[in-house]
Amino acid sequence: MARNRPVRSSATGHLTGEGLQPVPRYAHGSRVPGWDDAVDLTKDPAGVPDPAVVAVPADLRAQIEDFMSRYPDARSAAIPALRAAQEKYGWCSPDAIEQVACVMRLTPGYLAAVAGFYDQLETRPVGHRPVYVCTNISCSLRGADALLASLQDELHDDETVNLRGFECLGACDIAPMVSVEGVYVGPVESPEEIAELARQIRAGEDPLPEKQLLRRPCQDPGAVS
């Protein structure tokens, strides 16, 4: 029973022991990912940014103000505003969040919490072109995991692309499928098709035009009269 019992190293406070893998840790000492800088508890939490200090590009400001004017309550514009900032900067960086907070008169902390909740809002630096491969039940039954792995092999060195497996994208009829910057294509099955799709993504071309969802007719035979 006493063998290999983990011991706490006095220097780091981390568990060590013979036969145990070292636990990967982030720079701030935590095992969970987060911002790499530890929170400074001596500082007051960030308030609503001062418009005199934070510079917001005019086009982003106009876009956010337009979103705010559309809703009965301006706060409803949080998601569209964060999306606009992400489109401009590639991800919801702390600077981007501060700019949105400045226009919306909210705290950066509030918006960071919102951005952290949603899968499509990125709180880490990633490629600015999202490519999602659905890896949910229906797609994985038809080979989505292999498709994701092949695309990762083909595109791993393209830093403009944010390639990731995603929750059900609502297109199980064209499984396995890929959403290339919002354009749904599928089924993507043969190695040739995957290679062609990877080439088109790299070149920024229209992905597999004949396989796009918008061109797919309804499968119900009775729908045509």
Place this chain on the structure above:
Amino acid sequence: MSQKILFKNIDEPGLATLDVYRARGGYGDRLRKALSMPKDALVEELKASGLRGRGGAGFSMGTKASFLPKGQMDKYLVCNADESEPGTFKDRELMQKCPHMLIEGMIIAAYAAGANKAFIYIRGEYQQQAEILERAIEEAKAAGLLGDRLMGTDTSLTLWVHRGAGAYICGEETGLLDSLEGKRGNPRLKPPFPANQGLYQGPTLINNVETLATLPHIIEMGASEYAKIGVQNSTGTKLISISGHVMRPGNYEIELGMSSRDIIYGLAGGPGDGRSVKMWFPGGSSSPVLTGDDLDLPYDFDSMAKAGTMLGSGAIIIVDDQTSVVDVALKTAQFYRHESCGKCTPCREGTNWTVKMLERIKSGEATPMDLDLMASVCENIIGHCLCVLGDAMAMPIGSMVKKFRTEFEEYIEMARARAERELMAGLSSAPAAQPHHPVAA
């Protein structure tokens, strides 16, 4: 061939435009008829049609509309187009090909509920569909079908499209409302129900895309005619999405009460290649699974409930006999772990531990006792959270363990034997190497 209501000529070129939709009777006499009816009579008509919500819960649409308080406060109509239930893709086809049908249905629902502000909350991934909807709304506004005093009546309606940003939980009605208010999409405690305190604390009616798109047709046919389609307690037609191991995956419109075998083999072509149906989800990944022995069940709300499962969103996922039930269970559990919002402990922890236990089974570290533990975790999630996301994982996983227990046990044995073999091979080929994990003496 059953009657087509929503999918009639759905592929007609240009149906997404106002002109073609009008030529097919859209925004015409039926809408004028609805807007000239007294509100109470319209709600009664909707109740009489027997239309049940098409989003998953299957609650009577007319009854829900009647829950909204009367009076002159701001009331809201929200269309739930956050179609994220794995296996479901029917609303996508409707919005993309016939957006005006949804808008017309929303005008009718908003009039019945007395709402003058309406939102379509569409999931963020449906970018192309959101653009199509926005174009259709602009067209309808320009034609005087939306806005102040629409079609020359006293009714006003402003309609917005709000795009989500990728969160399954925002398909839950109160999570959706929080998200629409610009917050994290955490579900709220109920009561108060949205009918009393919903969006911006005002009375709110929330309905699924398909439910709302059906309303113009109910008005056109008359509630009593509509109620003749389908079977008792499950009236009308239903869009179903079939996916997984079938020859012709896609959306189909069926009359409720049709035999499941006719749907899976007749419409979708079955699994093909001499394979057979091992297991199927009758209503999205949240519904308890059925087996190949249940194929003769009629496909309607009550028959599915009697079989211990649910019709849900009408998404049928077929799993064939060459797929391991453990793989499907793990995929399902992983999805719910990722999507749990973390607000309630049973769901946040239960989904996480279920995934861990399934991973243990896969890596050969589990014993058959883990199956009982897993069943117990699932039981302790159900009914103990603010919303049903945790239940939605516990129900299918629980049913898989119950119905395929022998296969789970065989898998556990096989994986243990494999892990042991690999360990022994590693020890004998490289005597100096230490295993990563301490081995039981």
